[in-house]
Amino acid sequence: MAGPGDIRAELEAKATELGFDAFGITEAELRDDVAEWLHGFVAEGRHGTMEWMETRLHHRASPRALWPNAKSAIMLGVNYGPKDDPRLLLDAPEYGNISVYARGKDYHDIIKKRLKAFARWIVETYGCELKVFVDTAPVPEKPLASAAGLGWQGKHTNMVSREFGSWLFLGAIYTDMDLAHDSPHRDQCGSCRACIEACPTDAFPAPYQIDARRCISYLTIEHKGPIAEEFRRALGNRIYGCDDCLAACPWNKFAQASHEAAFHARVELGAPALSDLVVLDDASFREVFSGSPIKRIGRDRFVRNVLYAIGNSGNTGHLPAVNNLCHDASEVVRDAALWAKAQLGGKA
Template sequence: MPGADRLRQRLTDFVKAEAADKGFDLCRITRPDAIPQAPARLAEFLAAGYHGSMDWMAETEARRADPRVLWGEVRAIVVFAMNYGPAHDPRAVLSMPDRAAISVYAQNRDYHDIMKGRLKEVATRFAVRAGADVKVFVDTAPVMEKPLAAAAGLGWQGKHTNLVSRTHGSWLFLGSLFTTAELLFDDPERDHCGSCRACLDACPTDAFVAPYRLDARRCISYLTIEHKGPIDPELRPRIGNRIYGCDDCLAACPWNKFAAAAAEMKLTAREELKAPGIAGFLAFDDPAFRAFFSGSPVKRIGRDRFVRNVLIAAGNSGDRTLIAHCLPLADDPSPAVRGMAAWALSRLMTAGEFRQFAAGRNEDADADVRVEYERARTASP
């Protein structure tokens, strides 16, 4: 074996051994030009408006579509995965209307912190060993990690557009290391979805316009996390009690049967986030929200958007005991909260009760709030 090949082999073995040592479940390597189809697919996604209000996707289109535009010196991309598969069925809470459903990935510490800390450890040791430059990314830069992960052989992008692994199912956090070092590349994984459409059929809001094509504007994860304004009234009842993200398409994947036994690094959810009560969250002011979700990815959406989501869950609950918890929020400083309080109360109160409550509230300073009251009054028999 020529000297250059031996060096590539040693460095490849080294980075994979470091990944395993730091608790990553999978580590594979791909070339920077491994996703030539990405630019056209991303352009089509953006042109259709499927990105919703995520303007940053369009602003970074060129760098996102091609790793070589993001960093011209990159010669190899190492992709890492960590399994976060739950020990329980995350859909069980959906049958508890007085409880809130928080996505599995957000029931622990912020995965960005967990992944990035370990990636930096790997990168530091690898850079010294290789004498090369490195950059690490965990959902913090315009990197298309799922297509790169598929190209590296970690799995394939399923019909729900998420990565699926034959050994870890759909429950994978991804991160990447870009380097100027020369490494050996792994073979891509082929698609193993076959005729299965379990993930597509599981979506509560019909967000998949076709297999492998997601319209984020209808996705509960987008609506409850990324979307800042009022949520489409037609979609609110379908959200149910999901207040942060949605695991339905992931949980429906048959390949998950391998995930539970595959990872030694299973992250343990905070008990108070597995099936928390809706009422307690409705009382959150900003300090209480920040304190409760300290170190959690939920904290990033802010108190107002979070309480907006909780009010949707309250309105869908059918639990009249929540009326008393929603009433103060009708006068909240946040228009997003006031408007959703109006919707929730219109669902929990009788028509007569709501008309009496809403009398005189059509003069709110915010146009969206006025629309909520008008829409609710019109809908009430």
């Protein structure tokens, strides 16, 4: 009969066969201090308008509150490392800068399909019960991945890996099997503050703490209304997400470009022209971003972001398109258009 160590080796071999780049197992429970951090994050309002974090906090702070039968969490990672530093495009104001993770196909679909294949094999092989998650359920992926040895949560609160730097998609499988656990990864940030100092909006009140309300990723993706004027200049040409704190991490010197073609930047999303994006209506937006995670924020929020980037571009050639949007049906688009017009010296 296979022992816990043998089963772990079999699981890791199958995960590698299915295309996962990182693998580890931990107990399906969080340390008390991690659960306290989550509660404090919400209590201080740093989650912004992400109400789902508050309403399901009890599940996020305790895997067994989500599924009482869970004994082990199998944590998996897929490398999505970019070929080039994503910050290079920040110096090209005529183009929109999209976060690396959203330049290719939607990772949710790709990883969930892979997780389900892995889950079917586990059930057939070991006859257990399990549940599969990838970023859409109240699962504390980063703390669990750290506990499972995939890496550690850096001072920017994101995962850092010795092998893949800051570029790992995470997936989780909760199972009722009592598996051999891996050792937690040691924090190797040291005295480095590169990620904190790289943030354009000072979203880190202290190391290992983040205020989402100041984070460009939150503002451009999760926040539905007009973005506060104090942050609009700092957005630059970032129109969906931000990679500055991730890209600044020195551990990226060991990272490698993803071997997954689906995660490579689509030609039209690697460096999209703002002039092409600002004219998108709802139908054309859905067509352009079919199969992309960008699609979920909708045309109005996306064009809002594009207009902020246009306002920061200094190019008055955009004024005709901006003027058209000053009368858009969407209030958030109208507000952004009026701001962009003022930045470009157009008449009110």
